[in-house]
Amino acid sequence: MLFKNAKIVLENQIIELGFLKVEGTKITKIGEGKCDEPGIDLQGSWILPGFIDVHVHGGYGTDFETGTVAGYNNFAQKVAQEGITKYLQAAVTNSIADNQKILKEFSNFMSQQNGLSQSRCLGAHLEGPFISPERKGAHELKLLMAPNIGIMEELVKLANNTIRMVTYASDLQDGEFTKFLLSQNIIPSAGHSNMRASQFEADYQIGIRHITHLFNGMSGVSQHEPGLATAALLHDDVVVEVITDGIHIQPETLKLIYKIKGPNGIIVITDAMNAKGLPDGDYKLGGLEVEKEGIKVVLKGTSTLAGAGATYDYNVRFFLKTCGFSMTDLIKMTSINAAKQLQIFDQTGSIALNKLADLVILDKDLKVVKTISEGKIVFGE
Numbered sequence: 001m002l003f004k005n006a007k008i009v010l011e012n013q014i015i016e017l018g019f020l021k022v023e024g025t026k027i028t029k030i031g032e033g034k035c036d037e038p039g040i041d042l043q044g045s046w047i048l049p050g051f052i053d054v055h056v057h058g059g060y061g062t063d064f065e066t067g068t069v070a071g072y073n074n075f076a077q078k079v080a081q082e083g084i085t086k087y088l089q090a091a092v093t094n095s096i097a098d099n100q101k102i103l104k105e106f107s108n109f110m111s112q113q114n115g116l117s118q119s120r121c122l123g124a125h126l127e128g129p130f131i132s133p134e135r136k137g138a139h140e141l142k143l144l145m146a147p148n149i150g151i152m153e154e155l156v157k158l159a160n161n162t163i164r165m166v167t168y169a170s171d172l173q174d175g176e177f178t179k180f181l182l183s184q185n186i187i188p189s190a191g192h193s194n195m196r197a198s199q200f201e202a203d204y205q206i207g208i209r210h211i212t213h214l215f216n217g218m219s220g221v222s223q224h225e226p227g228l229a230t231a232a233l234l235h236d237d238v239v240v241e242v243i244t245d246g247i248h249i250q251p252e253t254l255k256l257i258y259k260i261k262g263p264n265g266i267i268v269i270t271d272a273m274n275a276k277g278l279p280d281g282d283y284k285l286g287g288l289e290v291e292k293e294g295i296k297v298v299l300k301g302t303s304t305l306a307g308a309g310a311t312y313d314y315n316v317r318f319f320l321k322t323c324g325f326s327m328t329d330l331i332k333m334t335s336i337n338a339a340k341q342l343q344i345f346d347q348t349g350s351i352a353l354n355k356l357a358d359l360v361i362l363d364k365d366l367k368v369v370k371t372i373s374e375g376k377i378v379f380g381e
């Protein structure tokens with residue numbers, strides 16, 4: 001498969017007019033200028049590395065909690081229309097009994113997705129139950145608990161080692177839980193916490209470098225009570241997830257985050273829930289009733305945000321329109337930083353020879369034209 005007449009966004013450079021060849025699952029040729037070989041003429045469209053969403057609950061009628069193997073596959077097919085080629089599927093807080101059922105089903109899906117024409121799920125992102133009741137967002141209060149290594153070990157086993165990230169209130173443990181996650185090759189992510197900024201430091205020394213949806217579900221930036229958001233902004237090597245839909249974070253705050261963290265410190269996420277891509281109305285998030293209106297989702301009858309309804313490509317356009325950065329900076333925040341956090345940057349996350357052909361093709365308005373996952377066209381003709 002050959003794509004030609006494209007603007008290709010490499011890690012630190014843009015080829016204004018070039019071509020790219022895919023053989024099998026890999027990128028085998030990248031060139032500048034016109035190409036006479038037969039191929040797909042992109043007429044000046046962009047080729048970017050596929051987007052990596054490390055925090056998406058679901059969409060198109062499926063989420064982690066309602067998931068069956070068929071449902072997870074449906075999501076993996078549909079999410080390709082957003083330009084996503086790799087993702088972590090996020091779980092809300094579930095009961096132990098529910099987790100026994102869901103995590104088993106999820107691990108079955110994980111072991112069966114090879115060779116299918118869809119985006120690839122890289123594992124689970126557990127957003128609960130180890131979070132603070134004071135910053136619970138749309139998680140069920142009675143199911144929350146302090147970080148607990150014994151229970152985490154059980155969850156790892158139930159999920160057959162498919163858990164790649166855990167969000168937790170790191171102030172509610174003594175550092176041992178953080179060490180345990182790192183020993184299991186699971187990314188520790190601080191979030192849903194009411195901690196003081198100073199309480200972040202001990203776990204920072206241990207190795208925590210990831211923050212779950214900065215500003216949402218956490219203590220903030222205040223001259224009297226500096227919180228987790230303050231600590232996250234202060235450390236240059238701490239990478240923050242940001243929901244760039246303009247609702248979870250207002251535009252001025254988005255600009256502030258970008259100004260402080262820069263393109264190396266941000267990962268764009270959706271935090272999308274199962275109603276993404278479906279009509280407005282009433283839906284469920286875990287056991288909670290929620291209502292969706294446009295891209296906004298709230299707990300029914302309240303103004304508490306309950307996951308999100310925007311697609312990844314929408315968030316990309318909103319963020320770029322608001323902060324006005326280059327395309328080489330954009331791909332750091334949509335692909336490169338996430339791939340590095342997941343330790344898969346040697347295989348994917350940027351356009352380079354012999355890397356996986358995980359690609360998204362965008363038109364001049366940055367709408368998704370095609371998505372290619374591991375060498376297969378999974379969205380677009």
Ligand SMILES: [Zn+2]
Nearest residue numbers: 055090127271
């Ligand atoms: Zn979430």
